[in-house]
Amino acid sequence: MTDATEHAETPALSVRDLDVVFTAEYSGDSDVHAVDHLSFDAHAGEVLAIVGESGSGKSVTVQALLGLLPQYASVTGTLSTADERTFDLSDPAQLRDLRGTHVAMVFQDPYASLDPVFTIGRQLAEAVAVAEPSLDRKRVRDRVNELLDDVRLGDVEGIAGKYPHELSGGQLQRIMIAMALAEHPQVLLADEPTTALDATVQQEVLDLLYSVCHDLNIATIIITHDMGVVADIADRVLVMHYGRFVEHGTVDEVFRAPKEEYTQKLLAAVPSADGTDHVPESKSGEPFDDVKPLLDVNHLTVSYRDRSGKVKEVVHDVGFSIRPHEVLALVGQSGSGKSTIARSLLGLNPLTQGKVLIDGKDIFALRRRERRAVQARFGIVFQSPSESLNPRLTIGDIIAEPLRFVGHMNRKDSRNRALELLDTVHLPADVIDRYPSELSGGQRQRVAIARAIALNPSLLIADEPTSALDVSVQAEILDLLRGLQRRIGFACLFISHDLPLVRSFSDRVIVLHNGNVVESGDTDELFTHPHQDYTRNLILSAPVANPRIQRARRSERSNSPSNHPIPSKGTIK
Numbered sequence: 001m002t003d004a005t006e007h008a009e010t011p012a013l014s015v016r017d018l019d020v021v022f023t024a025e026y027s028g029d030s031d032v033h034a035v036d037h038l039s040f041d042a043h044a045g046e047v048l049a050i051v052g053e054s055g056s057g058k059s060v061t062v063q064a065l066l067g068l069l070p071q072y073a074s075v076t077g078t079l080s081t082a083d084e085r086t087f088d089l090s091d092p093a094q095l096r097d098l099r100g101t102h103v104a105m106v107f108q109d110p111y112a113s114l115d116p117v118f119t120i121g122r123q124l125a126e127a128v129a130v131a132e133p134s135l136d137r138k139r140v141r142d143r144v145n146e147l148l149d150d151v152r153l154g155d156v157e158g159i160a161g162k163y164p165h166e167l168s169g170g171q172l173q174r175i176m177i178a179m180a181l182a183e184h185p186q187v188l189l190a191d192e193p194t195t196a197l198d199a200t201v202q203q204e205v206l207d208l209l210y211s212v213c214h215d216l217n218i219a220t221i222i223i224t225h226d227m228g229v230v231a232d233i234a235d236r237v238l239v240m241h242y243g244r245f246v247e248h249g250t251v252d253e254v255f256r257a258p259k260e261e262y263t264q265k266l267l268a269a270v271p272s273a274d275g276t277d278h279v280p281e282s283k284s285g286e287p288f289d290d291v292k293p294l295l296d297v298n299h300l301t302v303s304y305r306d307r308s309g310k311v312k313e314v315v316h317d318v319g320f321s322i323r324p325h326e327v328l329a330l331v332g333q334s335g336s337g338k339s340t341i342a343r344s345l346l347g348l349n350p351l352t353q354g355k356v357l358i359d360g361k362d363i364f365a366l367r368r369r370e371r372r373a374v375q376a377r378f379g380i381v382f383q384s385p386s387e388s389l390n391p392r393l394t395i396g397d398i399i400a401e402p403l404r405f406v407g408h409m410n411r412k413d414s415r416n417r418a419l420e421l422l423d424t425v426h427l428p429a430d431v432i433d434r435y436p437s438e439l440s441g442g443q444r445q446r447v448a449i450a451r452a453i454a455l456n457p458s459l460l461i462a463d464e465p466t467s468a469l470d471v472s473v474q475a476e477i478l479d480l481l482r483g484l485q486r487r488i489g490f491a492c493l494f495i496s497h498d499l500p501l502v503r504s505f506s507d508r509v510i511v512l513h514n515g516n517v518v519e520s521g522d523t524d525e526l527f528t529h530p531h532q533d534y535t536r537n538l539i540l541s542a543p544v545a546n547p548r549i550q551r552a553r554r555s556e557r558s559n560s561p562s563n564h565p566i567p568s569k570g571t572i573k
Contacts (some may be wrong), residue, residue, distance in 0.1 A: 010082050011041035012219035013065075013103065013187045016079035017339050018089060020057070020064050020243075034060045034073075036243040042187060042219040044082070047210065048567030049222050049230045049251070051266070052240035053470040054441065058223045061240070066105055067095030074537055082186060104180035108192040110172035114164040121160030124148070127182040131496045147178040151208060169334070170201035177208060181216075188212060191223045198333045198497035203541040206233050207557065225470045227270045228500065231255060232550040239263050251547045269475035270545040271504035293321035294458055294491050295345075300354035302340055302515075313352070315515040322459065325485065327492040329502045329523070332512035332539070338495045340515075342461050345493070345518065346380060347371070358458070376406050379452030379490070383464035385444035389436040395422075395447050396432035402454045421450040424487075425480060437519050442473035449480065456488055463495045478505055499542035511535045 021036035035057045042048045050058045064075050064479055067089075077089045081102050087094045099105075107113045115123060124144045128135065135143065148156040151174040164172060173193060180188055190209060194202040210233050213220040223243040230251065237254045239262065247260040258264045272532035283371060302315040315337040322328045330338045343349040345356055347364075355362045363374045382388040389398055409417065419429055425446040436444055437541055443463060452460060462481070466474040478501070485492060496502050502509060505522055510520040511534070519532045530536045543550055 004360055010084075012044045012082045013042040013079075013221075015040050015065065016078050016080070018061065019062060019075070020060055020069065021074045023072045024072060034243050035064065038077075038191065038243075038245060040238060040245070040248075042221050044186070045214055045217045045220050047213050047220045047222060048223060048231050048236050048238065049234035050238045050240060051224055051227065051230055053225060053266075053472060055242075056240040057243040058240050059191055060243075062105070062223055063223065064089060065189065066099050066103060067092050068105075078151075080254055095247050100183035100185065102185060103187045103189060104183050104185035106173070106176045106180050106188065106190040107191050108195055110169070110176045111164060113176060114172065119160065120162055120164065120167070124160070124175070124179055124182065127179045131183045143182070147182055148175075150181065151175070151178045153178075168201070169197055170205060173197065173205050174208060177205075181212065185218065187219045187221065189221050189223075192225070193222065194229060195224075199499055199541040200333055202229075203232075203262070203543070203557075206543070207554075210554070211231060226543070227255075227267060227471060227545040228550075231545050231547045232338055232543040232554070239266070255545065255547050262551040265472060267545060269472040271500040291323040291326075294324045294358065295322040295493075296355075296357040296360075297321070297341075297345070297557075298355045298357070300341065300344065300356070301352045302337075302344055303352040304348055313515060315344070318354075318515070318517055320510055320517075320520070322491045322493060324458070324491055325489055326508065327485070327494050327506045329494045329496060329506035329509045330512060331496060331499065331502055331509060332518075333497070333538075335452070335514070336512040337515040338512055339463055341512075342380075342463050342493065342495055345461065346378060347375060372406075376402075376455055377458040379455070379460040380458035381423065381445070381448050381452050381460065381462045381465045384468055385441065385448045386436065388448055389444060391436050394433050394435060395439070398436075399432075399454060400449060402451060407455055415449070418450075421454060422447075424453070424484070425450045435459065441469055442476065444496045445469065445473075445477055446480065449477075449484070453484060453488060453490075457490050460485075460490045461493045461495075464497070465494075466501065467496070467498065474501065481505075499527075499539055500544055511538065 016039045018035055018038045022032040022034055024030055032191050038061065050061065052058045060069065063069050064073070065079060069075060075089050078086055079089055079098065080086045087098050089095070117553045119143055123149060125140050128140050128143045128147070132143070133537070143157045144160060148159055152176055153159050153171060159167070159171070160373065167175070186264060192206050193209065197205060206229065209220060210221065212218055222229070222233065234251045237249060237251050239254070239260065241262045247254060247258065247263045254263060255267065289310050300315060300318040301313065303311050303313045306312055318337070318341060319327065330341060332338055340349055344351055351364060358362060358374055358377065361374065363371050366374065396415055399418040400409070403409045403414040403417055404411070415432070418432060422429060422431055427443060427446050431439065431443070439447065466477050469477065481492070494502070494506055506523050508521065509523050509526050511518045511532070513534050515559070519526065519535045526535065527539060530539060540553060
């Protein structure tokens, strides 16, 4: 299937026969056919979602439309706009005319897109001046403030005077949307715009994109691997696999009755909205309440001094316990203290006060050698295996490192054990002599898990272990962790902002906000009957892969003052 065009009116953007080949100069072997003769339309006032796993060609598709691919990419095809202009996608000069004036882009990582040495106001002013060169300095400044107000950023004067590093990820993504709107585009392309954001901020950015599309009548194409995002915002869906469209239709058609096996696989990998795939039980079959805790954390407080010397408390008087074989989830927005707690348990952040007891022993009251021996019972899986795995070591050496330095194995025995661990995490033996850069994201995370379980830990700390992975790979990693937990018997401290995933995987949940415990309880009870408004809003903010549920939630949010319509004056010519 290569054609996805089913509207009578003239589309805002019409792509025909788009083909992208990465030459052997890139692959080092043979040509790679990344996008295979695609045709599709995007219509004004419509959100079109292009979905698929990594390597499906979805990001390459939108980059090709703007001429953003490297020189070793051979691009052919045409793009037509509503005013009946046709652009040759192989001609860089024509694509320069297209960018901004007709089509604008919101990238995944605003930190990489914004200049760190200029204020937000200056960067927006530059975009406005390019779009409307006739404006004087005062009118440019007024337009900048208008754009910041349009994307629902309060204190527009204050925001304009700040640098990118002084703002949150959600604020920066709003600024990227404002910068895109400065050019008065007919079409907005958004490439994974909420991937790095937590649930409530993601919801706010999705609401903003929805308003941009429908209030301003802009055709919006969103690239994502998150089926919850698709259910929340999309009108139509195009499913990509190996550079081709394998299925397309309205969001209701695709989610209710997917025709293709690949689409069915993507949807099946998403944790259910109602938690029916969650069956908590202890490994022994005994109720958790009857089991003595493995880990006790009492009155944990963590502080640090900022640049001015002022003491800032980031975790305040937190206490919890984890029982053997149990999965305890820490959830909350960015800055809530989740990862700080994990780092504190590992000794990577010093405690201001509090105790961490494992089997009744206060590990930070022990002598250094004794403490290291106790902490060797902890395994850790970080969010990004690209950053946590040493790129200069082979996979075998990475896995063998704790075996040699903590387990005191010789090289031969540690290599044999590494081979066993690769088999345990379902990786082939020939991976042992490769480097991290030669593996996919999911394979690298399996290596990180193999290293974490090398010493048969009593407690595995998993800090956002699946957030950087495609939905089907997420499901595979969670299935692997479940199987390893049954086999090895470790308890797990699971840190995540993905609430459907937490519901499907954890036995108990602790909700954190600004370093404080807001609420805690059994997973199903907390998700079904949350007591605190913060918890309730957090749950409702997480998109689920059900368009009907998401429409109902959006309807409930529509009367919120923060969701006022975007005025069209000054934003669209």
